[in-house]
Amino acid sequence: MNYLKTGMLLAAMTALFMGIGFMLGGSSGMMIALVVAAAMNIFSYWNSDKMVLRMHHAQEVDARTAPELYNMVAQLSRNADLPMPKVYIIDNPQPNAFATGRNPENAAVAATTGLLNLLSKEEVAGVMAHELAHIKNHDTLIMTITATIAGAISMLANFAMFFGSSDNRNNPLGFVGVILMMIVAPMAAAIVQMAISRTREYAADRMGAEICGEPIWLASALAKISGGVARIHNPDAEHNPATAHMFIINPLSGERMDNLFSTHPNTQNRIDELQKLAQSGLGSTGFRPAPDYATSQAPSTSGRGSVPPTGGSRPKGPWG
Incomplete structure (x- = not known):
């Protein structure tokens, strides 16, 4: 059902793009906008992972610098039948995580120090499984495709003043129609793009629960992350709001309702769906993390990729 809904939303965005081209009454403006937007988004497609990781000052870690986190991702990747992605840690107190990369062979997962310090190992496993589900x-x-079409729609709307005219026979509203198109078209494209993003979050929650085998781990993590995001400011995310849809929870605000302009579903709705999965019998069959920090010897927290303590306390898991 989620794939069908995503396909319908993509078709709606494509139809919107074609409709704007028809309203403008000519192919010149449409083709120029399409070529420029496609070029921008092709560049973004091949370089988006590096760009996003750089924006958030992510540091790559490996089995030596963050053995617990790296090995956890490796085991979850085997559960998901995926190639091992690159693993990054972001020195940021806000609990959050995201995945990036153009395909499973060129993917990366990133978690903030805030997430690693706040969550138990089981909850971190649920979050990492969610990110692997996105991969x-x-x-x-999917989001690159929608970004390409949305970008083309916005550029067409901006070019409307140059390529649209009051005597355009395809636009019965004339100049007023051009003005309306400039305002409404980008807004409509953004709404569809956000709806696709929300749909993919629900799908990743479900598959992530299947990968780790315990829906309650992810449900508990979402509750903690949502509370942490509401309390802790994320300057990097505020400076780069276009990356907000990538995170497991919107890093910009504590959005509390599934409205048209939300990049993420309501957190409680997601938790409710995961609880239904647990009640249906999914659980106790998947990934088992190593013993918690309290029952294992902590390695040194110094060196590249380590997770520094927050507020004077040590991390809840031996992440680095």
């Missing part, structure tokens, strides 16, 4: 579902590709 397995090719959500980065």
Whole structure:
């Protein structure tokens, strides 16, 4: 059902793009906008992972610098039948995480120090499984496609003043129609793009629960992350709001309702769906994390990729 809904939303955005081209009454403006937008988004497609990781000052870690986190992702990747992605840690107190990369062979997952310090190992496993689900579902590709079409729609709307005219026979509203198109078309494209993003989050929640085998781990993590995001400001996310849809929880605000302009579903709705999965019998069959920090010897927290303590306390898991 989620794939069908995503396909319908993509078709709606494509139809909107074609409709604007028809309203403008000519192919010149449409083709120029399409070529420029496609070029911009093709560049973004091949370089978006590096760009996003750089925006958020992510540091790559490996089995030596963050053995617990790296090995957890490796085991979850095997569960999901995925190639091992690159693993990054972001020195940021806000609990959050995201996945990026154009395909499973060129993917990365990133978690903030705030997330690693706040969550238990089981909850971190649920979050990492969610991010791997995005990779397995090719959500980065889907969102790149929507970004390309949305970008083309916005550029067409901006070119409307140059390529549209009051005597355009395809636009019965004339100049007023051009003005309306400039305002309404980008807004409509953004709404469809956000709706696709929300749909993919629900799908990733479900698949993530299947990958780790315990829906309650992810449900508990979402509750903690949502509370942390509401309390802790994320300057990097505020400076780069276009990346907000990539995070497991919107890093910009504590959005509390599934409205048209939300990039993420309501957190409680997501938790409710995961609880239904647990009640249906999914659980106790998947990934098992290593013993918690309290029952294992903590390695040094110094060196590249380590997770520094927050507020004077040590991390809840031996992440680095």
